[in-house]
Amino acid sequence: MKRTALYDKHLELNAKMVPFAGFEMPVQYSGLGDEHLAVRNALGVFDVSHMGEFYAKGEGAEALLQKVTSNDVSKLVPGKIQYSCLPNGKGGIVDDLLVYCISKTEYLLVVNASNIEKDWNWINSQNHFDCQLEDRSDSISLLAVQGPKAAEALEGLTDLNLSEMGYYTFKTDRFAGVDNVLISATGYTGSGGFEIYVSNADAPKVWDAVMKAGRPFGIKPAGLGARDTLRLEMGFCLYGNDIDDTTSPLEAGLGWITKFTKDFIDKDYLLKQKEEGLERRLVAFEMIDRGIPRKDYPILNREGNNIGKVTSGTQSPSLNKAIGMGYVKTDFRNPGTEIYIEIRNKKLKAEVVKLPFYKNA
DSSP states (O other): OBOOTTHHHHHHTTOEEEEETTEEEEEESSOHHHHHHHHHHTOEEEEOTTSEEEEEESTTHHHHHHHHOSSOGGGOOTTBEEEEEEEOSSSSEEEEEEEEEEETTEEEEEEOGGGHHHHHHHHHHTOOSSOEEEEOTTTEEEEEEESTTHHHHHGGGOSSOGGGOOTTBEEEEEETTEEEEEEESOOSSSSOEEEEEEEGGGHHHHHHHHHHHHGGGTOEEOOHHHHHHHHHHHTOOOBTTTBOTTOOTTTTTOGGGOOTTSOOTTHHHHHHHHHHOOSEEEEEEEESSSOOOOTTOEEEOTTSOEEEEEEEEEEETTTTEEEEEEEEEGGGOSTTOEEEEEETTEEEEEEEEOSOSOOOO
């Protein structure tokens, strides 16, 4: 098992460590609900150094990314970030990712930890362009400082005006006494905040500085458990649950990052799927009957016939109700539709709802 540069910090904080994507990662510290609400209401910090970072450089970098990603990379300007996915040539998704435009000849791709090798091999297999690819995943640490107090808490650590940074933008500057730190106004929680990219050697120092700066604002370290409940309240897809090699971006509600104005892998397949209509859609639902939905639980109609399955589910700490997402036959996709989740051989009522579940973000 790999360990991040912040492993010892997690042990000092009595984190419960679990295996995840080949790493020993903190799943919780003070408790999932406590950490979740700290991020929603004030401030939390996550170690997400297990994520992958690839650099694409050269005159053909944009052309390669236009081919392998579903979104339109040509719309990016330096300092902007784009959410996208990698179509797999068979109508499914290799991974979802963030594309950072450093310049028109240099991009940073941030990919999921469990897919680093798979993504690297896939992008390289498509690289018939003047583009040099570099995998920096093992040398970069990543802290996600999330919550409504993030800008205020971190302002003393940098000369940047963090409160004026737009969503999905980034800058490189001095941070916590470290030069050339990439700071992005992104996150996976829906409560605002920043993601901070530093070298492994500087990660413990930056972690300590963030914890100290956040103390007056009630900062708490947060683990993978809270990260999952926070993203689910927003309806953000998790690779391996809500999207994978068998789900198309259109089925997953990711049509907004699928741009048919350019050529890319699976363009014709997805265009045909769009024109002919989808057989299933990813929907969000809230439980009406008492019960917590979990991954792979069957979704039924009123008559008890199977119409799909759950991909993500939890008891929402912010809303104090059970929520979930899952794929259903297209006829059952509209908000207000009554569906049923099979939990321990019981047929429990739920209702399809609009995203996000958590509306105060």
